[in-house]
Amino acid sequence: MKEKIYTIPVNEAFDAGGECPFCNMYRRLETESVEYMLGPAYMEDDIRMDTNKKGFCPHHYSEMYKQQNRLGLALMLHTHMQTVGKELASLISERKPAKKSLFAKHGRENDPIAAYLDTVGSTCYICDRIAHTFERYIDTFFYMWAKMPEIKDKVKSSNGFCLKHFSMLITEGEKKLSSAEYEDLMNIILPLEQENIKRITDEVEHFTDKFDYRHKDEPWGNSRDSVERGILKTASEFVGD
Template identity: 45%
Template sequence: MKEQLYTIPVNDAFNEPCECPLCKIYDNLEQESIDFMLGPSYMEDDIRMETNKTGFCTKHIKQLYDRQNRLGIALMLHTHMKHTGEHIEKMAKSCNSSKKSLFGKKEKSPLIDYIKEIENSCYICNRIENVFDRYIKTVIHCYTHDDDFKKKFNESKGFCTKHYGMLYEYAEKTLNSSALNNFISDLNDIYINNFKRVTDELEWFIDKFDYKNENEPWKNSKDAIQRSILKTNGLFIE
């Protein structure tokens, strides 16, 4: 199958010996998004309007800060804080904490909903998810239309639990019964067998701390903790 815009990163990720190719794709998107935010984009009005409303999650604000572009992050934080502060001040003045419903209970303040909304929003998360969804679709499309990719898929090291679930869910929504059965059968085998493999390697890592095994080889367990974290949490640990 001829490579297209979204098939190239998918094939590149599946060519690497990674415990979850989709985590690799997500990590690449994340780094690209951080670079994008700290490039000229933070001066563009339409992007600043969005970041003013959404802000950034804890993970991504830390990654932005670590890039050392102090002016860029200061400008984004400043206008986001002005936007948030003005909204909260306005809502705080208009809310009557003693207001009660017909049943004598205090009504929930819209201020609480607003705070929860901004606490659970992130411009970078939104940007990544909008693109990442297409890569999930691309994986399934390549599996069903490209025999070479299907072979590559079946020979991979599996997926983290989150991305296994995303592939499973999207396949159920889009594939007909025959194609779905084949895909789910392969997906289950790949995920379960590789999850067990890493679990066994982690077990041997633990067993190596028993004095009886101190002279035994480490086998493939030296980085078992890092790979286990990738399997369970989708997080790359250096």
């Protein structure tokens, strides 16, 4: 079973704690991918052909910008921009004058220049690279759910999931598990998630209360980093680290 090779990262992501084990898995892949891009990858011809074509999403440009390899980033950016420039030049040279009635009927999506810009603006080499492995991790989680009872204990003692990955568990679980296994999953994660949304909501509330002079001497409890954790819970984004 090829899923078995991925049980270690799945277990480690649950053991790391936090507001969402799947975000932990994603974050680790992302960190590895950003380091890989600016390390051995950007001088590889086949990889560069792909990065030239796709470029990167805003989030991954930002992540690469934080790394200490501005030359590597500049080299990839340069040849990607060259590719965009060439592609645009060819689309512009082939452009036919718009026929008003046709344009109104079919809308902007039929304009090849706009279509290319939409595509190149939404593709990311790093997102694609992560997606493949992340899907295997998700398959592994469901494989473990069906075959390895320890994972159920890890889920039960977790802090639940971010909203995006909570939704993913509901929709993918239905496709990938038997009815009994799926109901077992739902019976565990639905109350777990409700409890944990309540917990983090209360922690953020306590954070806001600390700004009120009447509460200023109360202990912080778990609230000090509750804004960062609340953002991860609702928007799957690691901020402040």
